[in-house]
Amino acid sequence: MTSTPPHQSILDKPFVLDLFAGPGGLDVAGHVLGIPSLGIEWDRSACLTRYAAGLDTLHADVSAVRRESFESLPPEINVLAGGPPCQTYSVAGHGAGRKALEDVKRYIDRLTDGVPDAKIDEQLEESKKHGSDPRTALVLEPLRYAIQATRSPNRGNRPFDVIVLEQVPAVVEVWRHYAKALQEKGLPDGTKYKVVSAVLATETYGVPQTRSRAVLIARREGLGTPSLPAPTHRAYEPREWKRRNGLPEARLRQPTLDEAPEEEQESREGLAPWRSMRDALGTPVGTHPGRGPFLVRSNYGSSGVPGRRGVRTDQQPATTVTGRISRFVVFEHLTDDVVYEGPRFSMNEAGMLQSFPPDYPWSGTAQAQQVGNAVPPLFGTHLLSAALGLPAPAPEALRKPWVPATEEQRAKLRSHGCGAADDCTARCPRPDEQTPPRSVPRPRRSK
Template identity: 75%
Template sequence: MTSTASHHSILDNPHVLDLFAGPGGLDVAGHSLDIPSLGIEWDRSACLTRYAAGLETLHADVSAVRREAFESLPPEINVLAGGPPCQTYSVAGHGAGRQALDRVKGYIRQLTAGDSDEEIDKALSTLTDPRTALVLEPLRYAIQATRSPNRGNRPYDIIVLEQVPAVAPLWEHYAKVLSDTGLPDGTRYKVVVGVLDTETYGVPQTRSRAVLIARREGLGEPSLPSPTHRSYDAKEWNRRNGTSEPDPGTEKVRQPTLDESADPREDGELRPWRSMRDALRSPVGSHRGRPTPFLVRSNYGSSGNPGRRGVRTDRQPAATVTGRISRFVVFEHLDEKVVHEGPRFTMNEAGMLQSFPPDYPWSGTAQAQQVGNAVPPLFGAHLLSAALGLPRPAPEELSKPWQPATEEQRAKLRSDGCGDPDNCTARCPQPKDQVPPPSSMRPRGVKKASPK
């Protein structure tokens, strides 16, 4: 896959290390820009998807690679990227990370002050939810790079991180220490942080992400990617249509007659946000096209904004695609009086709403969770392009059907990633070692009072 943009990167040969790589959102973004990447992912099913897609992968625990196998990583890697797991920080989670924000900021100060890994690990062991500590791994990798004989103690040139908006205060703290204090060896970075909406970059979905882009001093000032599309505003939508969000349970559903994605106001060069119709209506690859019009009902996936959930027409962007995308109810064959429940989104369609190419080879189990956890590739391409000083990515590069790996390629990738062409090995993370999500942050044994 070749981008139509000419390459004038601030780095001669960018090479990405993608931590917590998931099924490949950021790697697909790099692929669209002709930038090689290596992903580290510990979930077996996500790795199966990556192997099927032809992506270089280590089936491993990010923390374990840093501790035990950092010197085996390709020394030419100069871009560190990743989206640490967000469950404990997410508004949809139980909030252990939000409760530990101040403690985690303290650990960041300890790391940049040069405290030993043993001291840091001992302190982190007291966290309520161990996953909270994973947000520190990118910083620990950045420090480890400066201590790596295999790299000649050379720091990463670029750092790109993304997470749920609740992590923005931590990214701000990252920025402060990277620019003011620097790494223990004295390396400093120019850093920019912001909360961005993915629909403003052409993703047919409303999803907000906190992002950090850092460049090593001497490589110029970084900037956030400029939006290419207009933002979605539920209140503005309702005002223009003279109605609240439609309810498929009512006898009559109004279908707007105008193109709601085309805002009549002058808005510079920004394009209309992309709708579900834009993404799914036309046949492409094995996707036969989703009949329109349709409605989608979701009670989940609002990125913390209540105006972004509920029912949407195919002329609107999707609500945030999460691991519950397979539960979104789709209604179609609408007329003035009749609404029928149609087929729910396939994984191929869910991936396309995330801006994955059609026919991306979702594999293994929990595929909906893989889709929901992924970085939208088009958004990732904008982040990488901004970080590296490249022109805006060409969206059409991600609209072409994905060519999966051959069986021979898959076997080699799995042998490299797991140690065996057909199976996981002892070096792979074991499911039993996964950190289970806490059932609740409420004290055990406390029951809600029964209504009287």
């Protein structure tokens, strides 16, 4: 892979701390850009994937590291990144979600006002007794890490220079409050940031999938004002697709938007066509043999209707890749008018639809959930590039098959991340802690 020399960055030597790192989407992005990273992840299987991929990892609870071992983190880390769990904000339009959102805003204000950690923890514990989802507190961790950095003797009380956060669209209100606090009040030591936040569509950055993400990019004052990454590809417009091609169920071979007249393509602000599932999976690469024309029926509803299963052809982007990707039904063709159910997406294919490199070494259990929860690496390269002032990555930066770590490398990484070369230790999160609590149920609407 082609790496961008670090000296082109606004920072001489960027080094990323990736909170809630998952199987490595943002770390893979850093690898492509030539930027080192350290990920903190509590799920054992996601850590096994990271070790297999050769990514530096701590198998730990993000909150516990902040409380108990922040001083052991490399002092040269200057970029904070992460995507805290989002379940409590997926219902932001309902009573439980709105209450969680308002609670988080109040905690953000208390933290930037300098309320001691012990007091914040006491208040969070009290809120749990009254039914608050314990995951609500996790969205505060990036801010708490940012504050902790200014109180760290090992770092010389030096704040992080850059902060990059991403999550589901419902979290954008949290990021906006983060932005207001970081810009107007700043951290308790007086450090302020210039911040941008928005909801972005990943297909406009070359990811072969329609997926919206709420992002925040912050730079410490004095490092310039950050900008959102500029789109490189056109947005997918389903109505235009249907107008040109009809319903996707009709035929497997149809003209696509990419086959529009040349003069029409050139008139679209110089953006490349969005990438389709065929672009990602049609050509043999690494151990992937390539797929012929196909239709995909998703496992969940479309347009808010649970019973309406979304169907797309391979000439469209994938629907949002979630932990249900392994349940998507793939239909292949016998003739122009006959289809049959073919093999479902492999984890390698699911990862490629997320823009992971071919042959990424998915490991452990719940691999579909790992894929669905990950930051799309290509999208991550655009976020990091924008945050650090680097040029946008090449469109094919992640098409080269991934070379997994050797057994010796895995053992070394696991010794650092878990405390033993071949197993977890007492310092790793316990297996019974790996299943998160159930989401707060949505209140019933009154008729």
